[in-house]
Amino acid sequence: SYSSSLSLAAGDDKVFSSAGAAILVYDITSRSASSISRVTGLNETLVSSVAWCGEEETLIIAYRNTSVDLLKKGIVTNIPDIKNKYIPGLKEIYGVTVAGSRALLSGSFGIVVIDIRGRYVADTWRPGSDGEVNSVSGTVILGDRIYAATATGIFSAPLARPGLSYFGNWERLEGLPAPESSYNGIAAAGNALFISKPGSAISADSLFRIIPGEDATLIHTSPGGSMRSVSVAGNTVSLATTSALRMFSVQGILQREITGYGFTAANPVTAAVTGQTLWIADASAGLVSTD
Numbered sequence: 001s002y003s004s005s006l007s008l009a010a011g012d013d014k015v016f017s018s019a020g021a022a023i024l025v026y027d028i029t030s031r032s033a034s035s036i037s038r039v040t041g042l043n044e045t046l047v048s049s050v051a052w053c054g055e056e057e058t059l060i061i062a063y064r065n066t067s068v069d070l071l072k073k074g075i076v077t078n079i080p081d082i083k084n085k086y087i088p089g090l091k092e093i094y095g096v097t098v099a100g101s102r103a104l105l106s107g108s109f110g111i112v113v114i115d116i117r118g119r120y121v122a123d124t125w126r127p128g129s130d131g132e133v134n135s136v137s138g139t140v141i142l143g144d145r146i147y148a149a150t151a152t153g154i155f156s157a158p159l160a161r162p163g164l165s166y167f168g169n170w171e172r173l174e175g176l177p178a179p180e181s182s183y184n185g186i187a188a189a190g191n192a193l194f195i196s197k198p199g200s201a202i203s204a205d206s207l208f209r210i211i212p213g214e215d216a217t218l219i220h221t222s223p224g225g226s227m228r229s230v231s232v233a234g235n236t237v238s239l240a241t242t243s244a245l246r247m248f249s250v251q252g253i254l255q256r257e258i259t260g261y262g263f264t265a266a267n268p269v270t271a272a273v274t275g276q277t278l279w280i281a282d283a284s285a286g287l288v289s290t291d
Contacts, residue, residue: 005281009059010272011052015279016059017287018047023061024287028274036071043069043078051096053103056116060103062093068105070119081121082112089133097139099159104146106136111148111164125164127155129172129180142188142212149186153179154195156212176208176216185230187237190250194237199224207239209252219252234273245271245280261288 004019015026022037022045038045046064053060061069066082082093082105090108097104102122103114110133111125127148128134135151146164147156154173163169172179176195185196192211199205205227210216226241236247236255245268247256258280259266267284280288 002286004283005285005287006269006283007047007050008270008272008279008281008287009050009052010274010279011054011059012057013274015272015274015287016050016052017279017281018050019283019286020046020048020064023047023050023059026287028277041074041076042071043067043076048093049096051098051103053098053101053116055098055101058116060096060098060114060116062096062105064092066091066093066107068093068103068114070114070116077119079114079119079121082107090135094136095138097141099141099146104139106138106148108135109133111136111139123165126167127157127164127170128152128167131167134167137184138186140186140188140193142191142193145212147173147186147188147193147212149183149195151182153181154183154186154193173210173212175210175212175214177218185227187230187232189232189235189237192250192252194219194230194239194248194252196227196230196239198227201225205241209248217252219248220246220254228268229270231270231272233271233278236273238271240268240270240280242267244268258290261285261290 005017009016013028017024025034044063048064049062051060059071068079070077092108095106101117105112113123115122138149145156146159155170157170187194195208197206204221207220208216222241228240239246245258269281271280
């Protein structure tokens, strides 16, 4: 159903949106929409994340069962390695970050690195303070380092460092109020990280801005369980909560708040920008565009 959107990617003058069953492809130039699904060659039906790799002109599609499809110029390549591998406990993919020609898949078991050009799993990275399985909710690249939001803090390492499958090659980011807590969202803008920390039924969700090496600043709170994602949209940082999309400057100043679209209240999941257009994946309204 296109009346709902839970994931979003933009690239190649197109916007890709999915609520799970199929992917809506909106062509910005021709203003026409089409869809890709299992009927048209995808290998699964329950999409969890989509991401665009400009370097390889490839759409990365991660599924809830941890299967991955790479779609390039109409050709679909399936990577079933994660799905087929026995991993004790939870096995889920939470997000995809593109770094050059690699896709970094954040999951309940660490970070799986896919070589998009070669179409194979290149490595599994394990940020954490010990050898235990540490769930990773998201990753970003800032400068020459990768930062991972995990169940036990934010961990970072030089992207070029070999041996990131070993936890000892990662360092925990200090400067947050509770460095060993669980963090569930991360984005990089300018020289700063924007990091969300989940609250609870009785404590608020928090959004922090931190320049690595300095202390974090709390820039926003919302009711526990309401923050869904933090992402970079153009030259702003977007925070999606259950009732609003808030846009912050690189300095962390609130610049815009979208609580509805005229025809319905906002229920945003994530956002992206192409040119002057803001695209919102909305759980109740589908793919929404606004200036």
